[in-house]
Amino acid sequence: MKNGFLLLISLLSPLFLNADWLQFRGSLGNGGTSITSITQLSVKNKNSWKSELPGRGLSSPILVDGKIFLTASSGPKQETLHILCFSQNEGNLIWERKFKATGRTICHEKTCVAAPTMVSDREVVVAQFSSNDIFCVDLNGDLLWLRGLTYDFPNAANGLGMSSSPLISRGVLIAQVENDADSFTTGIDLKNGEELWRNIRPKGANWTSPVLLGTGKNQKVALQSTKGISLINPTNGKESWSYQNGASSIPSSTPVGDVLLVPSNGLTALQTRTGGNSHTEVWQDNKLGPGTGSPAISGDRFIVINKANVLTYAKNDNGEILWRMRIKGPVSGSPVATRSHLYFFNEDGLGQIIKLEEDEGKVIATLDLQETILSTPALAGDGLYIRSDKHLWKISQ
């Protein structure tokens, strides 16, 4: 009976995943989803809407149980931190919480304090900001706990701003606070905000986000820095294996099954060996290096957009490049994908849908929102969700 129940849950889980978008680059953290593709972009559709935002942000919306959660920052020094909850259907603001930054808020002009994307386990949502303030609230906006990691560790800051999005794994919030001066990643008990562990990390600015590898009790967290990858146990921070051939400090790794596509020497695929305490390098290709955004998974293929605005479509298992095409960039956010289509916005606000065929990619729809967009979209069965500094949009077909 128990096994039957578990089987039912596991069969249903993709349906839940289809409805929700729980973290940066989707519930799987790799930009991929198995929902039915949207093939048109129209703001005039009756199900599309646009809502004003009270502040700036590079963070992406997350979707939980019919609600959209998003962060923003406002004020002369971006010292006001907003957590916003919108209705997924109507776009109306359901609630808003405003906090004051306790850490540093100075950033490069292009980024802002609301850069990291929120994360949820469907019970709570957690927001982290560039000031390293962390707030855990329930889905109704009731505050459960908060932390101020730069308040705790005053040198934990980056003069250009920080952007790592937090993760939840096995009841632990993983907050990456990596910088030149006081660099660490910490595991925080999701129940009460208490520190479970804190690992000293390589000194250096790091804008990448941690990613999950594996599921259930065997789930691990991959931390990326310019030194490489450290795969850790989320419950105690202990390292299972490391890869030390360097990696990017901007685009993040992309998990697919037990393989991690790492922006290192172009792109390098690392696979955890049986037992989980070592890895093997499956393939590496220096022509597959991503630009600012991270690679996205589309079934057994992946997509990379490089600094020269060239999109590459390649195979997960061996890195074989199937085709390349030039797109209208520059693109700061990461692309997201279904099994057959790719979605992204360039910095000028031009949304683009690429149909991913085996021998070529075709631009099948575009939409110019005419606002600067530096963020990553969220994708659900009923539409595409994207934010600029001024608005949150739902775009249905």
Added chain:
Amino acid sequence: MIKLLSIICCLFGVKLSVYSSPTSTNLIQSLVAIKSQGEGNQEAMKAWPLVSNFPPSAIPQLLDAMNRANNLGDNWIRAAIEKICEQNATQLPIEKIIVFLQDYSNEGGAREMAFQILQSEQPSKANQLIPSFINDPAPVLRQKAVELILNEAKNSSTKPKAIKLYRRALMQAREVEQIKEASRELEEAGEKINLIQLMGLLPEWQLMGPFDNSERKGFSVEYGPESEKGLTEQHKNKDGIVKWEKFSTQDELGLVDINQKYGELKEVCAYAKTTFHSESAQSAHFRIGSKNAWKMWVNGALLFSRDEYHRGKTRIDQFIIEGKLQEGENEILLKVCQNEQTQSWTKQWEFNFRITDRTGSAIHSNGSIIK
């Protein structure tokens, strides 16, 4: 017990009538007592659902609690007040909130929260109050009043009227961008503005260097100037004896360009010292801007250090460090380090520095404060 109360409140929408009781004081104290590294979170987690269910008449008490809270406790209380307002928008004690807002003895953050409530619930009343913030000790409130004057100046029908308004904005502003805006407009109109004097930037220093910073290790090395007699004596670097030498910046914003003294060197450190005269013992904000790694001592005590290079540009008030000035002479010592990077945007080896009170008003070495 707290849990039970919480469940009852949630189930039946009961507003706690205990907010003026010792119980309520204890609950609020749980939010005030938050400390760093999550200490106190467990108690605050229990108290918050109850506090956020207090009746709206408890808001002044909660604002008062913000006076005693640190920045973390401030956020706990802020969220509770917000929830109370959300549930009781029509019953807020607006007059008491205004009284709290207008009382300068309350902390700036708590008064800002009072203004936020007013702005949310009665925006026209809030807007009417903004001009009265022109001498406000709370920087954010004062900034709103200055913004009004700057906007009025921009929209003035005549140049003389605009100039008059820009002069007023310049004298009242404490926020750097507002000062720069008013100053820029007045200079375009032909006026000469001494920003160094106005903002209390320190242009006169004595420099000593260069010292070795190979592999960025010099940041942690205690060279002579950091030693007990460092401020008065000459010291050795790898090339011989180095002495304190006067350096005066001509930059209108008080930028001390160390490259001007030693050339565009890499992997080096230099020290800068000055004596600051304070009329009385007082709390102060030590405000440094630098895109280099730096350390700051006041009267021999290390106040803060930052081991980061070229992450953004040097800004005024980039780092604001709280500390104390003693009556009479105060020795300020800075160590500013340059790293090995060779890109064009890593040439700068520089800093600016000023001392203000907690409202952002410049404290001058002769003892005067522009209020």
